[in-house]
Amino acid sequence: MSGNIPPIDVMCRQAALDRQARLTKPAGALGRLEDLSVSLAAMTGRLDWLPTRRAVVVCAGDHGVVAQGVSAYPQEVTAEMVHNFLAGGAAINVLSRQMGARVTVVDAGVAGDIPPHPDLVSGKVAPGTADFSIGPAMTSAQAAQSVELGRTVARREIERGLDILAVGEMGIGNTTAASAIIAAVTGKPVGEVTGRGTGVSDELLAHKITVIERALKVNDPIGEKTLQKVGGFEIGAMAGLMLEAAAARIPVIIDGLICTSAALVAAQMEPEVKGYLVAGHRSVEPGHRAALSWLGLTPLLDLDLRLGEGTGAVLAMPLVEAAMRTLQEMATFDDAGVSGPA
Amino acid sequence: MSGNIPPIDVMCRQAALDRQARLTKPAGALGRLEDLSVSLAAMTGRLDWLPTRRAVVVCAGDHGVVAQGVSAYPQEVTAEMVHNFLAGGAAINVLSRQMGARVTVVDAGVAGDIPPHPDLVSGKVAPGTADFSIGPAMTSAQAAQSVELGRTVARREIERGLDILAVGEMGIGNTTAASAIIAAVTGKPVGEVTGRGTGVSDELLAHKITVIERALKVNDPIGEKTLQKVGGFEIGAMAGLMLEAAAARIPVIIDGLICTSAALVAAQMEPEVKGYLVAGHRSVEPGHRAALSWLGLTPLLDLDLRLGEGTGAVLAMPLVEAAMRTLQEMATFDDAGVSGPA
Numbered sequence: 001m002s003g004n005i006p007p008i009d010v011m012c013r014q015a016a017l018d019r020q021a022r023l024t025k026p027a028g029a030l031g032r033l034e035d036l037s038v039s040l041a042a043m044t045g046r047l048d049w050l051p052t053r054r055a056v057v058v059c060a061g062d063h064g065v066v067a068q069g070v071s072a073y074p075q076e077v078t079a080e081m082v083h084n085f086l087a088g089g090a091a092i093n094v095l096s097r098q099m100g101a102r103v104t105v106v107d108a109g110v111a112g113d114i115p116p117h118p119d120l121v122s123g124k125v126a127p128g129t130a131d132f133s134i135g136p137a138m139t140s141a142q143a144a145q146s147v148e149l150g151r152t153v154a155r156r157e158i159e160r161g162l163d164i165l166a167v168g169e170m171g172i173g174n175t176t177a178a179s180a181i182i183a184a185v186t187g188k189p190v191g192e193v194t195g196r197g198t199g200v201s202d203e204l205l206a207h208k209i210t211v212i213e214r215a216l217k218v219n220d221p222i223g224e225k226t227l228q229k230v231g232g233f234e235i236g237a238m239a240g241l242m243l244e245a246a247a248a249r250i251p252v253i254i255d256g257l258i259c260t261s262a263a264l265v266a267a268q269m270e271p272e273v274k275g276y277l278v279a280g281h282r283s284v285e286p287g288h289r290a291a292l293s294w295l296g297l298t299p300l301l302d303l304d305l306r307l308g309e310g311t312g313a314v315l316a317m318p319l320v321e322a323a324m325r326t327l328q329e330m331a332t333f334d335d336a337g338v339s340g341p342a
Numbered sequence: 343m344s345g346n347i348p349p350i351d352v353m354c355r356q357a358a359l360d361r362q363a364r365l366t367k368p369a370g371a372l373g374r375l376e377d378l379s380v381s382l383a384a385m386t387g388r389l390d391w392l393p394t395r396r397a398v399v400v401c402a403g404d405h406g407v408v409a410q411g412v413s414a415y416p417q418e419v420t421a422e423m424v425h426n427f428l429a430g431g432a433a434i435n436v437l438s439r440q441m442g443a444r445v446t447v448v449d450a451g452v453a454g455d456i457p458p459h460p461d462l463v464s465g466k467v468a469p470g471t472a473d474f475s476i477g478p479a480m481t482s483a484q485a486a487q488s489v490e491l492g493r494t495v496a497r498r499e500i501e502r503g504l505d506i507l508a509v510g511e512m513g514i515g516n517t518t519a520a521s522a523i524i525a526a527v528t529g530k531p532v533g534e535v536t537g538r539g540t541g542v543s544d545e546l547l548a549h550k551i552t553v554i555e556r557a558l559k560v561n562d563p564i565g566e567k568t569l570q571k572v573g574g575f576e577i578g579a580m581a582g583l584m585l586e587a588a589a590a591r592i593p594v595i596i597d598g599l600i601c602t603s604a605a606l607v608a609a610q611m612e613p614e615v616k617g618y619l620v621a622g623h624r625s626v627e628p629g630h631r632a633a634l635s636w637l638g639l640t641p642l643l644d645l646d647l648r649l650g651e652g653t654g655a656v657l658a659m660p661l662v663e664a665a666m667r668t669l670q671e672m673a674t675f676d677d678a679g680v681s682g683p684a
Contacts (some may be wrong), residue, residue: 024426025433026414026540030653031626031646072368072683080680084366089673091367098660098667198368199683284373302644303661304373311372318440318660319645325440331431338422341414341541 005246005272009045016041022332026341032300036278036323043251043276048328051164051251051320054101055157056310057241058085058092059150061109061234062128063173064137065215070176070208072198075128078172079112085170085309086117092168092309099317101166106153108146109233110171121156123149125233129177132230133215137177143228143236147269150240158248164320165245166253166280167262168310169234172198175285178261180212180230182287184221185264186294193287195257195306227265238262243269246276253313253320256283256305260291267295278320281305281312347588347614351387358383364674368683374642378620378665385593385618390670393506393593393662396443397499398652399583400427400434401492403451403576404470405515406479407557412518412550414540417470421454423512427651428459434510434651441659443508448495450488451575452513463498465491467575471519474572475557479519485570485578489611492582500590506662507587508595508622509604510652511576514540517627520603522554522572524629526563527606528636535629537599537648569607580604585611588618595655595662598625598648602633609637620662623647623654 016038021027028034041047060082066075084090085105088097096103106121107114111128114120125145129137138146157165171177175197182193190212196205215221221229227236239262245252254263254277266273279292281301292299300316333340358380363369370376383389402424408417426432427447430439438445448463449456453470456462467487471479480488499507513519517539524535532554538547557563563571569578581604587594596605596619608615621634623643634641642658675682 023433024423024431025649029540029647029649030433031648033645033647074681074684077681080678081366084673084678084680087673087678089366089671089678091365091372091668091672094667094671095664097671098664198371300645303375303642305371305375306373307367307371315661315664319657322437322440322657325436326433329431329436329439330433331426331429336422336426336429336431338426339416339419342416 003270005270006249008042008275012045012047013038013042015047016327019327023330024333024336024338030326033323033326037327040251040324044249050324051317053161053163054099054317055104055162056092056096056101056166056168056314057104057106057153057157058168058170058310059106059108059234059237060170061232062111062171063177063232064129064131065133065176065211066173067131068133068211070211071173072200073172075111075172078170079110079114081170082107082110082114086119090309091307091311092314095311095314099314101314101317104157106237108149108237121153129232132219133211134218136219136229137231138228140228146233146236147240150237151244154241154244162250164251164253165241166310166313167238167241167259168255168313169238169258169308171232171234174232174234174258176208176212177230177232177235178258179287180215181226181261181264182291183212184216184226184230186290188290193290195285195287224268226268231265235262235265239266242266242273246273251278252276253278253280253316255280255310255313256308257285257288258308260288263295264291280316347612348591350384350617354387354389355380355384357389358669361669365672366675366678366680372668375665375668379669382593382666386591392666393659395503395505396441396659397446397504398434398438398443398508398510398656399446399448399495399499400510400512400652401448401450401576401579402512403574404453404513405519405574406471406473407475407518407553408515409473410475410553412553413515414542415514417453417514420512420514421452421456424449424452424456428461432651433649433653434656437653437656441656443656443659448579450491450579463495471574474561475553476560478561478571479573480570482570488575488578489582492579493586496583496586504592506593506595507583508652508655509580509583509601510597510655511580511600511650513574513576516574516600518550518554519572519574519577520600521629522557523568523603523606524633525554526558526568526572528632530632535632537627537629566610568610573607577604577607581608584608584615588615593620594618595620595622595658597622597652597655598650599627599630600650602630605637606633622658
């Protein structure tokens with residue numbers, strides 16, 4: 001199931017660049033939308049691609065490290081928010097309705113029981129990870145299982161019809177796991193890549209940094225061991241989603257800090273996945289900048305979001321559509337009889 | 343017709359703030375979308391407002407200052423692009439179709455003849471302004487006429503049914519006028535607020551700066567004289583559109599450098615207009631930052647756009663909708679049975 005991500009289509013990339021140069025606008029005047037259209041053409045191998053069939057997959061999991069008091073919210077909120085997603089009341093539901101994206105929720109490792117629901121994939125690897133400040137977050141078999149869960153969900157979504165995938169998450173304590181992953185992969189100091197998550201105090205932030213530093217010391221989370229040592233089940237599932245979508249040439253819009261830490265995990269497994277990622281937004285979490293930079297991605301939106309759930313990814317969908325529609329539908333200078341530069 | 347912009351609704355503003363605090367997300371986690379929802383509630387006086395009926399008005403005009411060789415494109419391109427707008431082939435047409443916004447084009451002062459068209463308002467004040475590097479761009483009667491043209495178009499759009507208005511423009515040479523207005527109003531040095539427009543060389547940029555400095559010296563464009571001395575007919579029309587929409591409590595999404603220079607002109611006439619403006623995006627033009635800062639606005643998008651036409655304003659429409667939908671449709675902590683911070 002691994003090593004099957006195709007290279008991006010350089011011919012189609014060049015065709016998109018050539019067409020952009022002939023459209024009725026000064027060269028480069030659509031800025032990042034032009035770059036985005038060229039990237040999307042390279043990913044999909046098509047100039048006529050549109051993000052019509054849209055899905056967001058929200059992966060949920062709990063984290064043993066919350067025992068260290070790293071979050072402002074109690075662990076029950078993970079399960080409570082999963083119920084909120086399934087009832088349609090969360091921000092990701094509202095935004096997905098607006099953008100015409102279907103929502104699938106994955107229980108990758110929530111501590112509480114979640115009753116069956118048509119929009120829920122019950123894939124619980126375990127009811128929360130172990131406390132990674134004192135040992136590995138999970139076994140290597142559990143890490144592999146979480147990634148395979150994401151791959152399975154991606155295949156199911158592709159079978160339902162899929163042009164673009166947004167990935168999001170929910171899990172009290174998971175900014176702690178994400179910052180640990182980002183520090184481990186990028187080599188940045190923990191203090192530089194750790195933020196307030198749902199909103200911890202100065203004192204708690206300092207404590208959170210100490211906990212992550214201890215976790216990195218205890219675990220030595222190098223290379224493909226990162227997910228197992230300091231990750232989370234929802235993070236593994238998100239990595240699997242990205243890898244399987246990329247294998248099918250389906251662009252993936254990534255969200256904030258935690259989702260992007262999953263992209264690092266995916267890129268450790270198959271670096272080619274990076275060619276199929278679109279960064280939806282830049283979060284206020286300081287580690288997000290480091291993670292995006294490591295991936296070579298520039299985010300489309302910068303709206304001081306720090307919610308997760310896939311909200312920043314789904315918000316970027318109209319920009320993805322706009323990039324392709326301008327490429328496809330604008331008149332060329334020749335067609336429209338518009339003069340070029342003097 | 344002036345002095346009739348109502349104050350923003352502070353009660354509704356507070357009601358929006360109160361509701362944001364009860365929604366199922368950490369406080370402030372939707373970042374700029376939360377601020378935007380609060381501003382829109384204050385503008386419209388409604389929590390249940392949505393940007394359903396959408397229009398973009400693209401105002402076109404020519405500029406006598408092109409005789410000084412300040413643009414990379416020949417003047418004919420203004421009329422040619424108006425034809426392109428009416429034929430549906432320009433970027434603003436593509437984006438407006440995507441976002442469900444109707445497009446109206448206003449000939450406020452194009453140098454060439456534009457035949458009648460159902461989507462065109464023929465309001466030509468004159469076939470281009472005078473060269474403002476050697477004297478005033480227009481008479482004071484023409485300045486008033488251009489503003490009244492915009493007001494008339496706004497009233498017509500309101501009669502057609504309007505919830506949100508995006509404003510855009512086309513006019514070869516109009517970044518020169520916009521930078522002159524921005525320097526005059528903000529007091530910033532011309533070199534700081536002048537950019538490459540459609541893409542002039544280093545040499546031409548230096549020349550453009552010299553031309554604007556001369557224009558400011560020749561014209562002394564203080565206060566309400568700014569539009570007349572160094573403005574443009576499309577800039578006056580855009581100012582009128584903003585003033586009349588604000589008087590009807592209709593939020594106005596402004597676009598890039600030239601549109602924002604029109605907002606400065608409008609705010610010189612009625613400062614209350616500032617309360618009804620949403621900044622769609624930040625352009626790469628250096629003067630745009632100074633103009634937005636003077637207005638107290640932070641842009642929603644930052645995509646290196648420099649096209650005008652209203653493209654950056656229309657691209658922001660889904661964010662305006664998202665801000666209101668999350669405010670209106672998200673569950674509260676009580677409704678959803680989700681726990682608050684521990």
